[in-house]
Every structure is written in C-alpha cells, then in structure tokens.
Amino acid sequence: MNKPHVVILGGNFAGLGSAQKIREYADDSVDITVIDRKNYLLYIPNIPAEVFENKDPAEHLTLDLYPVLKHDDINFIQGDVTGIDVDNHTVAYVPSERPGSATQSLRYDYLVIAVGARLAFDKIEGFAEYGDTVSDFYYGNRLRKKLHDGSYKGGPIVVGSAKFHQGNGADGLEPYPGGSIPRAMAACEGPPVEVALTVANWLQEHGKGDASNVTITTPGKMIAEDAGEKVVGQLLDAASSMGFNYLNNTGDIVRLTADSIEFENGQKVEAELKILFPDWVAHDFLKGLPISDDQGFIITDLLMRNPKYPEIFAAGDCAAVTVPKLGAIGHQECEIIGRQIALDRGLLTVEAANQALQPVVFCIGDMGGGKGFYIRSNAWFGGDTQILKMGRIPYLLKMQYKTLFMTTKGKTPPWGNEVAEFLAEKF
Known part of the structure; x- marks a missing residue:
C-alpha cells in the first residue's frame, strides 16, 4: 500500500x-x-x-x-x-x-x-537605478561595494519600507482571546530597524557621520508596530537620543532619483543611499x-x-x-x-x-559594534507580553543562532528559544 x-x-x-x-x-x-x-x-x-x-x-x-x-x-x-x-x-x-x-x-x-x-522592487520607480537593499546576495553585494569601494560619499541615507498590500485571508481569526491578526502597513519592519542602527554605527566607525545622517521611514502610524506600542516607544526614544531622523505616515514609496526619495504623502527627502524594503x-x-x-x-x-x-x-x-x-x-x-x-x-x-497558532514577534537584530536588540512581544495580536532588550547578549544570540542553524542543518533544538529568552531577558 x-x-x-x-x-x-x-x-x-x-x-x-x-x-x-x-x-x-x-x-x-x-x-x-x-x-x-x-x-x-x-x-x-x-x-x-x-x-x-x-x-x-x-x-x-x-x-x-x-x-x-x-x-x-x-x-x-x-x-x-x-x-x-x-x-x-x-x-x-x-x-x-x-x-x-x-x-x-x-x-x-x-x-x-x-x-x-x-519582493516587489519592480513597483518602486527608479529602484533599479538608485535603490539598495539587503534581501539577497546580489543586492547585498551591490550595497557592500558602494559602502566599501568609495562610491558612497557620505551623504544622507534613508532606510524604510514600501507599503504592504495585505489580503483579507486572516480576517476574523482570533489567536488570543479578544485579539486578531491586524492589518499591517509594512510587511516586516525588523530589518529596516536593524539596518538603520547598523548603518549609523558603520558611519561612525568609518568617519562618515553618525545617526543624524540617517532617516528612518515607515508607511504606517509607527515603525515596527507589530512589536507593540510599549516596545516601539522605547525604540523611538533610543533612536531619538542617538540622533536619527524619523518619518511616519509616509504612505507608499513613489519614486527614487539619484539624490532623493519621494513618498505617497508628497514628502521628498534627500538621500544618497536609499536602503529599502519593498511590498511583499x-x-x-x-x-x-x-x-x-x-x-x-x-x-x-x-x-x-x-x-x-x-x-x-x-x-x-x-x-x-x-x-x-x-x-x-x-x-x-x-x-x-x-x-x-x-x-x-x-x-x-x-x-x-491541536495547538493553534498564537503568533509571537520574536526578533533579534544587529545594531553594529557588537551590540544587538531583542524583541519578544505578542501584544499586537491580543497578548500581554512586550519586551525589548539591547546590548551585547542579543548580538551574540543572533550570531550564535546562525551557527546553530547551520550546524544542525535547520534542526535547532526545542530549548533554543527558551535559552535565548533567559539570556536576553535575565542578563
């Protein structure tokens, strides 16, 4: 049979x-x-x-x-x-x-x-000529060469997301009591937060400026809204203290030129580098x-x-x-x-x-300089957890997870998340 x-x-x-x-x-x-x-x-x-x-x-x-x-x-x-x-x-x-x-x-x-x-980069006018991203090897290496071969001259940098066009397929689902699968304005904004923090550190290390050179943008009311308002507030406070520029409610990305980026809400921002994350x-x-x-x-x-x-x-x-x-x-x-x-x-x-999905935003990102951020939150879906940690342990966890994933050929042990939670949240 x-x-x-x-x-x-x-x-x-x-x-x-x-x-x-x-x-x-x-x-x-x-x-x-x-x-x-x-x-x-x-x-x-x-x-x-x-x-x-x-x-x-x-x-x-x-x-x-x-x-x-x-x-x-x-x-x-x-x-x-x-x-x-x-x-x-x-x-x-x-x-x-x-x-x-x-x-x-x-x-x-x-x-x-x-x-x-x-990844709908083709929906962003001018991306082929003037855009950058870190979504794959081709684009990653293209940006790497600009940063390290002298092509980038130290001008302003914009890091942001295009508008996500979410379908209606999760409407009515309730992963937590009274919760939902919300409508997102961006597909995933952990990566732009990570890239913005890392590029600011890179600018300082290479004598080309600091966080004040970088503008973070989001099509939504607040960046990384899936992390929860408490966590986002902490992130924005930290970003403000570092000197980042921040634009929200931009709507979609409309057009890139050699030295600017234009948004659906009519704003136009000067930018030598446009490191972007498209609609999915x-x-x-x-x-x-x-x-x-x-x-x-x-x-x-x-x-x-x-x-x-x-x-x-x-x-x-x-x-x-x-x-x-x-x-x-x-x-x-x-x-x-x-x-x-x-x-x-x-x-x-x-x-x-029959253990139904209760989604958790679990995100560990690089900040450059051997530091990282750690987010564990389910508040966006109706849960009660919102945790943000920054420092060296999240960075080590991110790098070691890659090593563990490759070593185990994708079979990371079930205790991996528990260990990460303990180390990031208790130390």
Missing part, C-alpha cells in the same frame, strides 16, 4: 522546517517531496551583518538542500512551480536545473505551500485559486489548514495569517503542520496536535 505523499512547495525556512517537522512527527508513515527553484537555503537574516563587515554573504549563508533532505529520506526536485490544481491534487512545475525543460506534474495527498512571497506580494500562480485570498496569500485557520481544502497547508510568508512576515512565526507554523499531519496518521492525540 502506498504511503500518503506530502508535497512541499518551497525549500527555504518554512519549507525546510515543514519537511523536517512532518518527518519528525509523522515518521515514516508518509513520503515527502520538496520542490524549490534553487538547490540551497538562503540564510537571509545575517546578510546585513556580512554587508557592513565587508564580507561576501554568498560565501557563508547557504545550506545545500540535497544532503540535508536526503538525511531524512525526503525527496528533492529543483523546479519552478507554475500551477496548482486543488481539485485534482496536482502541482505543475518546470525543472529548473537547465533551461528548456518541459512542464511536469506531481500528485499529492497533502500539500504544504511554503514558497514565500515575491503573492506569487502569480497562487492568485485566483479557491485557497487564496484577494491578494493571493493562502487562507488557513490557526492550525494552518485551508478551510475548504483541509489537505492543503501553508507556512511562512505565503500564508495569509503570517503577519508580519517574520521567520519566528513561520517556525511556529511548521511545528503545527508537522503535528497536524501526524494527527491524521494516528500518531498524535487531538490534545497534542
């Missing part, structure tokens, strides 16, 4: 995490196949640190998927997913190892969609499906199942419930999916498996 086939679309954090958790909880009761257009995991969170230290992130921040998945008897296909037929339980993909391949079809019994989101949009092949919301993000309940097609799950940035688009929430979702499939296979009890 054939085992149920679990097909996972995407092999970065949410895809790899889902595959590993399904194998952990469902054991050998299922066959698992992961499809991704690239054959490695891109370790995105540490790209800024590499850039400002003048290191090539491509040398240190990849994890080869083939041997990692093979170790757990998980199949891997390198291919571009082009379509999902939810009624016939099939996925269409084009093998991407070499150009010119014919479209293939793969049948599933369970489908986990973990393809992330598309759903992949085209997800739009218009009966499992997708009005923006193309995958609708799930708090057990990460689609209500109409309960054999379909979503995790990470492509899931409508993942707001903000934060890795820590994706990890929580992978755990839930692994337990749900194990429940279906009769390997877990209902009580053990």
Whole structure:
C-alpha cells in the first residue's frame, strides 16, 4: 500500500522546517517531496551583518538542500512551480536545473505551500537605478561595494519600507482571546530597524557621520508596530537620543532619483543611499485559486489548514495569517503542520496536535559594534507580553543562532528559544 505523499512547495525556512517537522512527527508513515527553484537555503537574516563587515554573504549563508533532505529520506526536485490544481491534487512545475525543460506534474495527498512571497522592487520607480537593499546576495553585494569601494560619499541615507498590500485571508481569526491578526502597513519592519542602527554605527566607525545622517521611514502610524506600542516607544526614544531622523505616515514609496526619495504623502527627502524594503506580494500562480485570498496569500485557520481544502497547508510568508512576515512565526507554523499531519496518521492525540497558532514577534537584530536588540512581544495580536532588550547578549544570540542553524542543518533544538529568552531577558 502506498504511503500518503506530502508535497512541499518551497525549500527555504518554512519549507525546510515543514519537511523536517512532518518527518519528525509523522515518521515514516508518509513520503515527502520538496520542490524549490534553487538547490540551497538562503540564510537571509545575517546578510546585513556580512554587508557592513565587508564580507561576501554568498560565501557563508547557504545550506545545500540535497544532503540535508536526503538525511531524512525526503525527496528533492529543483523546479519552478507554475500551477496548482486543488481539485485534482496536482502541482505543475518546470525543472529548473537547465533551461528548456518541459512542464511536469506531481500528485499529492497533502500539500504544504511554503514558497514565500515575491519582493516587489519592480513597483518602486527608479529602484533599479538608485535603490539598495539587503534581501539577497546580489543586492547585498551591490550595497557592500558602494559602502566599501568609495562610491558612497557620505551623504544622507534613508532606510524604510514600501507599503504592504495585505489580503483579507486572516480576517476574523482570533489567536488570543479578544485579539486578531491586524492589518499591517509594512510587511516586516525588523530589518529596516536593524539596518538603520547598523548603518549609523558603520558611519561612525568609518568617519562618515553618525545617526543624524540617517532617516528612518515607515508607511504606517509607527515603525515596527507589530512589536507593540510599549516596545516601539522605547525604540523611538533610543533612536531619538542617538540622533536619527524619523518619518511616519509616509504612505507608499513613489519614486527614487539619484539624490532623493519621494513618498505617497508628497514628502521628498534627500538621500544618497536609499536602503529599502519593498511590498511583499503573492506569487502569480497562487492568485485566483479557491485557497487564496484577494491578494493571493493562502487562507488557513490557526492550525494552518485551508478551510475548504483541509489537505492543503501553508507556512511562512505565503500564508495569509503570517503577519508580519517574520521567520519566528513561520517556525511556529511548521511545528503545527508537522503535528497536524501526524494527527491524521494516528500518531498524535487531538490534545497534542491541536495547538493553534498564537503568533509571537520574536526578533533579534544587529545594531553594529557588537551590540544587538531583542524583541519578544505578542501584544499586537491580543497578548500581554512586550519586551525589548539591547546590548551585547542579543548580538551574540543572533550570531550564535546562525551557527546553530547551520550546524544542525535547520534542526535547532526545542530549548533554543527558551535559552535565548533567559539570556536576553535575565542578563
């Protein structure tokens, strides 16, 4: 008798995490196949640190998927997913190892969609010519060269986010009593906070200015609103004391020129460097499906199942419930999916498996100079926790987590967050 086939679309954090958790909880009761257009995991969170230290992130921040998945008897296909037929339980993909391949079809019994989101830099006029970011190796190295080869002359810097167009797929969900999945004006603003703090430290170290050279912008009422008003207030007080400039309620980013950035609210700010984080949009092949919301993000309940097609799950940035688009929430979702499939296979009890998502903003960022910030908060979703810590321990935790992730091939021990909480919050 054939085992149920679990097909996972995407092999970065949410895809790899889902595959590993399904194998952990469902054991050998299922066959698992992961499809991704690239054959490695891109370790995105540490790209800024590499850039400002003048290191090539491509040398240190990849994890080869083939041997990692093979170790757990998980199949891997390198291919571009082009379509999902939810009624016939099939996925269409084009093998991407070499150009010119014919479209293939793969049948599933369970489908986990973990393809992330598309970063819409193309929606920002002038970004190709005048914009910078730290979202991947290409852009990271482009910014690194500007900073370290003398191209950057010490002029003003803007760090900010474009407006996020959130779908309606999480409307009505209540992760905490009386709470909700709120509407976000920016997809994730931990990275711009991190980059702004780090670039200010870099300016001082290189004799090119200080925080007063840097303007932090947000399309929303306040930056990093998902961290909670108390934490944001503490962050803004610290930023103000350092000399940062701050603009909120800018609306979307409209246009970049060689020496400026223009916003939807009519403001125009001088900037030699524009380090930006774009709108995060759903992949085209997800739009218009009966499992997708009005923006193309995958609708799930708090057990990460689609209500109409309960054999379909979503995790990470492509899931409508993942707001903000934060890795820590994706990890929580992978755990839930692994337990749900194990429940279906009769390997877990209902009580053990049905632990619904209660999202927590868990963010550790670099500040430069061997210091970092640590945020643990669920207040945005209706919880009662808001914690911010700054200092050397958060920096060490961020760097050591990367080492731990790479060493364990993504299988960070369950006590990792508990140790991080203890060290960051008690010392």
